[in-house]
Amino acid sequence: MNKGKRTQTPELKVQLLREGIAESVHCVEAVVCDDRGRVLSIAGNSETTAFARSALKPFQALAVTTTGTLARYGLNDRDLAIICSSHKGTVEQARQAFNVLWRSDIDPSALQCPTPPGKRSPLEHNCSGKHAGMLTVCRQRNWPLSSYTQYKHPVQQLILSKIAELLRMPAAEFIEARDDCGAPTYLFQISQMACLYAQLSSGNNLDMERIIRAMTSHPDLIAGEGEFDTVLMQLTQGELVSKGGAEGIQCIGRVGEGMGLAIKVRDGAKRAKQAAAIQLLKQLGWITPTIAETLAETFTSLSPYKRLEVLGELALL
Numbered sequence: 001m002n003k004g005k006r007t008q009t010p011e012l013k014v015q016l017l018r019e020g021i022a023e024s025v026h027c028v029e030a031v032v033c034d035d036r037g038r039v040l041s042i043a044g045n046s047e048t049t050a051f052a053r054s055a056l057k058p059f060q061a062l063a064v065t066t067t068g069t070l071a072r073y074g075l076n077d078r079d080l081a082i083i084c085s086s087h088k089g090t091v092e093q094a095r096q097a098f099n100v101l102w103r104s105d106i107d108p109s110a111l112q113c114p115t116p117p118g119k120r121s122p123l124e125h126n127c128s129g130k131h132a133g134m135l136t137v138c139r140q141r142n143w144p145l146s147s148y149t150q151y152k153h154p155v156q157q158l159i160l161s162k163i164a165e166l167l168r169m170p171a172a173e174f175i176e177a178r179d180d181c182g183a184p185t186y187l188f189q190i191s192q193m194a195c196l197y198a199q200l201s202s203g204n205n206l207d208m209e210r211i212i213r214a215m216t217s218h219p220d221l222i223a224g225e226g227e228f229d230t231v232l233m234q235l236t237q238g239e240l241v242s243k244g245g246a247e248g249i250q251c252i253g254r255v256g257e258g259m260g261l262a263i264k265v266r267d268g269a270k271r272a273k274q275a276a277a278i279q280l281l282k283q284l285g286w287i288t289p290t291i292a293e294t295l296a297e298t299f300t301s302l303s304p305y306k307r308l309e310v311l312g313e314l315a316l317l
Helices: 051-062 071-072 079-081 092-104 128-141 156-169 188-201 206-217 228-236 270-284 289-299
Strands: 014-019 019-032 039-043 049-051 175-178 185-189 240-245 249-254 259-265 306-312
Touching: 014 175, 014 270, 019 188, 019 270, 039 306, 049 188, 049 270, 049 306, 051 128, 051 185, 051 188, 051 240, 051 249, 071 128, 079 092, 079 128, 079 206, 092 128, 128 156, 156 185, 156 188, 185 188, 188 206, 188 249, 206 240, 228 270, 228 289, 240 270, 249 270, 259 270, 270 289, 270 306
Parallel strands: none
Antiparallel strands: 014 019, 014 306, 019 039, 019 259, 049 185, 175 185, 240 249, 249 259
């Protein structure tokens, strides 16, 4: 990726208003990039770094789409969608993750994501689809199953090489850490996250186009009923692909346009990233006023007494 010159503009602020009086404030940085890595607009600092967390899942899924694994085990778009998901652990979602394992003859006990509190199986963990995808690639390639989450395991090295290729950076330069599910995640500049989503949504790569189709065709599997990613993709009907991550990460691609938006809330607040996303999507013209109003009713009007207000906007470069 061509990082270009350092860019910085005023950041966004998301205020929690209680009957119109500011009670809390979240600071937010955001970047829009094209699929060549050029920064198009920004609020804050384009070089701010953060772990991608679950926003990385569509790119971890490249290990599945580029190895012939889908065809080998007869996996369909619903299977691919659950591989990209951060689901709520519903019966339907857990069964879809199980289907990925069943088709590749892998017992669910091989999953190394934890069993969520109050649940009975790791299949109910929000990352079970991602882990099932990694295990299925291991089965297809005859790689060890027991160590698939280790940094140096072939499946993790394959994923890293795909991401490095997209960003045109040596794999050795990436900083890695464990995500909460036990699998590796990576530290990126927010402009790099935006560039990844621009490439994902550009339509220039058949493997990523398959991922986009799966996510936008089955948004109910990506998060779940009432969740931001699911609702946004349902309302935009294939025009946007959306994937959030923990600690205030939100990434969105404009399908067929080769543009990506990445958002980072400094204090990690989920409510602030959703409010900022609605405001910025409206500013960019990626959603209609009607869709913006529908989203705002759910994600910024928190109660009869509380609402979120976004101050600031993206600056064009």
